[in-house]
Amino acid sequence: MRSTNLHDDLLKEAGGTPFTPAQGTKGHGQVAPIHIGNTQGFGRFYTISEAGLAFICTADGKVAESNTSANKTLPPSTTLSSTEKQVEAMLMLELFSPGRGSVGIHPDMRIKVTGLESMRLNGKVMGFPAEGVIALNTAGSSLYHGRSWGGTGGFRLPLYNGTNRRVPARGTCPKITGSTPPTPTPS
Numbered sequence: 001m002r003s004t005n006l007h008d009d010l011l012k013e014a015g016g017t018p019f020t021p022a023q024g025t026k027g028h029g030q031v032a033p034i035h036i037g038n039t040q041g042f043g044r045f046y047t048i049s050e051a052g053l054a055f056i057c058t059a060d061g062k063v064a065e066s067n068t069s070a071n072k073t074l075p076p077s078t079t080l081s082s083t084e085k086q087v088e089a090m091l092m093l094e095l096f097s098p099g100r101g102s103v104g105i106h107p108d109m110r111i112k113v114t115g116l117e118s119m120r121l122n123g124k125v126m127g128f129p130a131e132g133v134i135a136l137n138t139a140g141s142s143l144y145h146g147r148s149w150g151g152t153g154g155f156r157l158p159l160y161n162g163t164n165r166r167v168p169a170r171g172t173c174p175k176i177t178g179s180t181p182p183t184p185t186p187s
Contacts, residue, residue: 023103023104024106026106027107027108027137028103028104028105029044029101029103029104030045030105030106030107030108030109031043031044031045031099032045033045042097043099044097044150045097046095046107046153046157047095047096048093048094048095048096048111049094049096050093050155051092051093051094052092052094053091053092054089054090054092055087055088055089056087056089057087058071058086058087058088059073059080059085059086060086061082061083061084062082067079073088089121089126091116091128093134093155093158094153094154095152095153095157096151096152097151097153098150100150100151105150106137107137108136108137109136109137110133110136111133111134112132112133113131113132114130116128116130116132117129136157136158
């Protein structure tokens with residue numbers, strides 16, 4: 001029952017110490033999972049429930065408007081041939097907490113992602129960093145379509161904290177040659 005009554009204001013008035021920080025501060029409503037031997041509890045903590053890659057074609061050699069120096073996604077002095085495309089990708093994470101409660105979760109945690117440097121698209125390295133850390137400390141900010149009292153935290157929580165992006169753009173994707181989308185087969 002470590003997740004019950006996470007911040008009791010009456011406890012503080014009686015000289016006690018609440019289990020989590022005051023409402024609206026980072027870490028409020030969060031309980032780290034307990035570890036006993038080889039087992040682990042749920043706690044009241046976000047975990048990754050889904051991971052995905054979002055791709056966007058930012059320039060296409062066949063589309064003149066996207067293949068100019070005005071396109072800031074292209075490296076300087078780069079012009080794509082008619083068989084090339086510039087593609088960008090972003091790792092997206094969705095969070096979930098099985099521990100629901102009456103107070104919101106304002107996470108104070110970090111997510112470390114490793115091994116993405118070997119990801120390839122059409123045989124070319126995509127340019128992801130070898131390692132990245134996302135700091136989640138949403139004191140007083142919205143969860144954007146998530147549920148701060150538990151359940152889904154949504155995919156926006158790791159991306160944005162209400163004032164700026166958490167995940168800066170890094171690296172460059174190579175030009176992709178000969179990449180064409182699949183042709184739908186008429187039924």
